[in-house]
Amino acid sequence: MNEKLKSDAADLLFDGILQLKTREECYTLFSDLCTAHEVQSLAQRLEVAKLLREGETYQSIAAVTGASTATISRVNRSMTDSCGGYDIVFERLKNKEDK
Secondary structure (H helix, E strand, C coil): CCCCCCCHHHHHHHHHHHCCCCHHHHHHHHHHHCCHHHHHHHHHHHHHHHHHHCCCCHHHHHHHHCCCHHHHHHHHHHHHCCCCHHHHHHHHHHHHHHC
16 A cells, blocks of 8 residues: 555545445546546556556557557556556456456
8 A cells, every 4th residue: 555645535535435336426426526637537547557468569558548658657657666556456357357
């Protein structure tokens, strides 16, 4: 866990997110919580991480996602030096698909 993120406010945020049960509920909360651009940026980073895991090149990722090479590099670095958050999400998504 990244101790720099840890706070009572962050706990409230994450506990609130964990209460959501459907994609529609996520859209509702994130529409209230974030700007459309902020949500798109988060979604883009997750898509970049997925493509990096699949072995795609920076150039192909930039073409598919519209992300800058700086963003792709940042995501790649965070995956390399990560706490494992991307791995958790992608493994659980894979398990959900396998069911």
